[in-house]
Amino acid sequence: MIELKNLTKVYGKGNQAATALSGLNLSIERGEIFGVIGHSGAGKSTLIRCINLLERPSEGEVWVDGVELTGLNQKQLQEQRRKIGMIFQHFNLLSSATVYDNIAFPLRLIGTSAADVDLKVKDLLTLVGLEQHGSKYPAQLSGGQKQRVGVARALASDPDVLLCDEATSALDPQTTDSILRLLLDINKQFRLTIVLITHEMHVIQSICDRVAVIHGGGIVEQGDVAKVFLKPQHEITREFIRSGAQQDGPLRAALNAVSTGYSRAIKITFLGPKTYESALSQAVRETGVSFAILHGTISTIKDMPYGQLIVRFEGTEDAVKATMSRLTAEGLDVEVIS
Ligand SMILES: Nc1ncnc2c1ncn2[C@@H]1O[C@H](COP(=O)(O)OP(=O)(O)OP(=O)(O)O)[C@@H](O)[C@H]1O
Numbered sequence: 001m002i003e004l005k006n007l008t009k010v011y012g013k014g015n016q017a018a019t020a021l022s023g024l025n026l027s028i029e030r031g032e033i034f035g036v037i038g039h040s041g042a043g044k045s046t047l048i049r050c051i052n053l054l055e056r057p058s059e060g061e062v063w064v065d066g067v068e069l070t071g072l073n074q075k076q077l078q079e080q081r082r083k084i085g086m087i088f089q090h091f092n093l094l095s096s097a098t099v100y101d102n103i104a105f106p107l108r109l110i111g112t113s114a115a116d117v118d119l120k121v122k123d124l125l126t127l128v129g130l131e132q133h134g135s136k137y138p139a140q141l142s143g144g145q146k147q148r149v150g151v152a153r154a155l156a157s158d159p160d161v162l163l164c165d166e167a168t169s170a171l172d173p174q175t176t177d178s179i180l181r182l183l184l185d186i187n188k189q190f191r192l193t194i195v196l197i198t199h200e201m202h203v204i205q206s207i208c209d210r211v212a213v214i215h216g217g218g219i220v221e222q223g224d225v226a227k228v229f230l231k232p233q234h235e236i237t238r239e240f241i242r243s244g245a246q247q248d249g250p251l252r253a254a255l256n257a258v259s260t261g262y263s264r265a266i267k268i269t270f271l272g273p274k275t276y277e278s279a280l281s282q283a284v285r286e287t288g289v290s291f292a293i294l295h296g297t298i299s300t301i302k303d304m305p306y307g308q309l310i311v312r313f314e315g316t317e318d319a320v321k322a323t324m325s326r327l328t329a330e331g332l333d334v335e336v337i338s
Contacts, residue, residue, distance in 0.1 A: 004026040009043075032209045034208065035207075037198055082159065085159035086163040102138070104156075144179060180206050261316075264336050266311055267337050289313045291311045293311050
């Protein structure tokens, strides 16, 4: 659906030159919600703005729905851009136009009849839950409502792709969640491909199918959110996960606590329905190992439950190893951490 090949973007020239993206490759499937996470300056905005050529890459190719965009003339590009909607961190609404007129704007630009504009805008107002607010001006709306207008306007031309440029970064946590739910709904309802950039792991965890971690203008890690989130390979990814987690001070103290016999601290990861099964209690009952829970999380990635427990097993070496083997045989991920 979207393919970025050897994408390079250099701003400025000579000794003023700044490389924002260097030789980046990325493939995004139709209908998925793809997240790009990275620190400030990593290249996220440049990357997302290259997908609709708001920013023209210095080198490389941008393929959307089988069409390579960098080779198109202005008219062809305008045509293709209609298939790519975009929403922004600061909403970018026309302050002197009503909600209705903001949403109607892209339709009027392409000469849609007044009757069709009316039908479409009313449908979109209902879709984003703003039926009662069509005649208001942006200044009379909350941040979440403004972003709903942004979503409705982006959907007016029936795009195949929605680009979200830090779309929830200016919103409080509750409003963020309501906008994320709206994005998830429209992704399901219209099989819309969504690409979002963010610096918050929570956003990725809530709605994305796959994620790429970007650092220094390149992708350092990518894959299914569950895989990247639960088994991060790169230090930058681990940093993001730590920043979204609770303080690990108490855990460190527990790991350092002296134990009398043979003991191992183990991280056990449960995914999907296994999260709610009793594999751990069954395994220790059978092997006679005792255990203390040092740290635990149960949450969801998109709508899939997962759990992560750090436990200290105590018993004979053979019994501890047998317990780990049993958990592995049950399909759980088991990792010795100390
Ligand atoms: N118009 C520009 N002119 C010169 N350099 C730029 C320009 N836009 C971005 N850069 C540089 O390119 C690099 C990547 O910037 P970009 O805005 O893509 O990162 P980002 O990950 O989106 O950061 P943030 O989260 O702070 O928006 C940075 O070093 C930035 O200073």
